[in-house]
Amino acid sequence: MTSAPITPIHAPVPLGEPSLGEEELDAVRQVFESGWVAGQGPQNRALEAAFATFCQTDHAVAVNNCTAALHLALLALGVGPGDEVIVADYTYPATGHSVLFTGATPVFADILPDTWCVDPEAVAAAITPRTRGVIAVDVAGQCADYAALREITDRAGVFLVEDGACSIGATYGGKPSGHPDLADIAAFSFHGRKGITCGEGGILATESSEHAAFMRKRASFGVESALARQGSNELPIPVFDELGYNYKLSDISAAIALVQLRRIQGLLERRRAAASRYEELFAGFDAVTTPVTGADRDHTWQSYILTLAPGVDRGAVAMDLRARGVGANIGTYASHREPVYGDVPVCPVSADLFGRHLAIPMHANLTDEQIEFVVASVVGAVTAHRHS
Numbered sequence: 001m002t003s004a005p006i007t008p009i010h011a012p013v014p015l016g017e018p019s020l021g022e023e024e025l026d027a028v029r030q031v032f033e034s035g036w037v038a039g040q041g042p043q044n045r046a047l048e049a050a051f052a053t054f055c056q057t058d059h060a061v062a063v064n065n066c067t068a069a070l071h072l073a074l075l076a077l078g079v080g081p082g083d084e085v086i087v088a089d090y091t092y093p094a095t096g097h098s099v100l101f102t103g104a105t106p107v108f109a110d111i112l113p114d115t116w117c118v119d120p121e122a123v124a125a126a127i128t129p130r131t132r133g134v135i136a137v138d139v140a141g142q143c144a145d146y147a148a149l150r151e152i153t154d155r156a157g158v159f160l161v162e163d164g165a166c167s168i169g170a171t172y173g174g175k176p177s178g179h180p181d182l183a184d185i186a187a188f189s190f191h192g193r194k195g196i197t198c199g200e201g202g203i204l205a206t207e208s209s210e211h212a213a214f215m216r217k218r219a220s221f222g223v224e225s226a227l228a229r230q231g232s233n234e235l236p237i238p239v240f241d242e243l244g245y246n247y248k249l250s251d252i253s254a255a256i257a258l259v260q261l262r263r264i265q266g267l268l269e270r271r272r273a274a275a276s277r278y279e280e281l282f283a284g285f286d287a288v289t290t291p292v293t294g295a296d297r298d299h300t301w302q303s304y305i306l307t308l309a310p311g312v313d314r315g316a317v318a319m320d321l322r323a324r325g326v327g328a329n330i331g332t333y334a335s336h337r338e339p340v341y342g343d344v345p346v347c348p349v350s351a352d353l354f355g356r357h358l359a360i361p362m363h364a365n366l367t368d369e370q371i372e373f374v375v376a377s378v379v380g381a382v383t384a385h386r387h388s
């Protein structure tokens with residue numbers, strides 16, 4: 001069965017699209033001219049300073065991706081074999097992977113049905129004597145319930161980490177994602193599918209100078225940074241006294257991320273306008289539910305995810321949309337279902353939404369014409385593939 005004919009627009013509408021242009025190219029040109037293209041150079045320093053200011057915190061540490069950032073955060077917080085870390089179940093599996101990297105065990109906690117962020121009650125119920133901390137996830141760019149989570153982690157004497165991969169520019173209770181009142185350490189992504197990007201990249205935010213120094217050193221082999229060694233009168237011979245990784249961000253990438261950070265308000269406004277338009281156009285179509293934003297939060301709209309009514313064949317809808325040139329995909333993953341984590345307890349809300357979520361195009365370059373085409377296409381495809 002095919003959907004009602006809809007006048008196609010000229011070009012396909014991708015699910016996501018980076019907003020990169022002349023300003024970023026100019027910044028890259030300047031890095032080439034400077035000669036410092038590797039990590040921990042002046043562009044990394046400038047990015048870190050600007051990002052810490054943006055998050056209203058004291059320290060930022062730039063790294064090569066958010067997964068590495070989460071790994072470093074857990075190491076700084078002392079996580080190791082035998083420990084348990086409670087992880088929001090509905091997320092890209094990088095979150096759970098970061099716990100496995102340390103030799104600890106991820107314990108997945110179910111999510112709230114409206115915001116899809118971790119349910120504080122599920123977190124409280126998952127705490128055991130082995131729990132070292134909690135990783136909350138800002139799903140699709142909406143902050144988790146940090147006030148409620150903080151109360152639980154403070155009472156238990158464990159840490160709270162924010163996986164803000166999708167939430168650069170989000171706010172919670174008027175405070176930016178990454179603010180120290182939200183979590184002890186926050187980790188962010190500059191991957192191509194996120195709101196601001198340099199291709200691949202990540203950054204950490206924390207109020208703790210101790211954690212920042214620890215993470216910076218472990219991101220560079222366990223040795224002091226090249227910049228810190230400059231200016232000494234004697235030949236500086238680095239000492240490797242800790243086992244570190246090479247998680248550095250190149251200065252080429254840092255320069256791009258810095259331009260993107262300067263442009264963020266404009267990019268966020270365009271995503272927010274697109275989200276409002278989607279909400280208006282889907283109103284009254286009862287086979288899909290549009291996203292719910294908590295009253296005390298600003299969303300970044302890294303993704304725009306519809307919840308399909310039970311009985312709609314999501315796979316068929318997504319394939320129909322793709323055939324029309326409209327990007328479509330699942331929302332994100334129910335981590336507990338992924339074989340890499342073994343046989344772990346079910347998180348029913350997360351499992352249900354893993355089956356019913358449909359991500360549709362969302363990026364800062366969407367035009368009104370494209371949004372209308374996407375909505376008409378979704379309505380057509382969902383109507384055609386609704387079986388109850």
Ligand SMILES: *Cc1c(COP(=O)(O)O)cnc(C)c1O
Pocket residue numbers: 064065066067068091092094095137138163165166188189190191201202
């Ligand atoms: C994208 C994403 C990650 C991984 O980010 P990378 O920079 O690609 O490592 C982690 N957590 C969440 C919630 C994500 O969406």
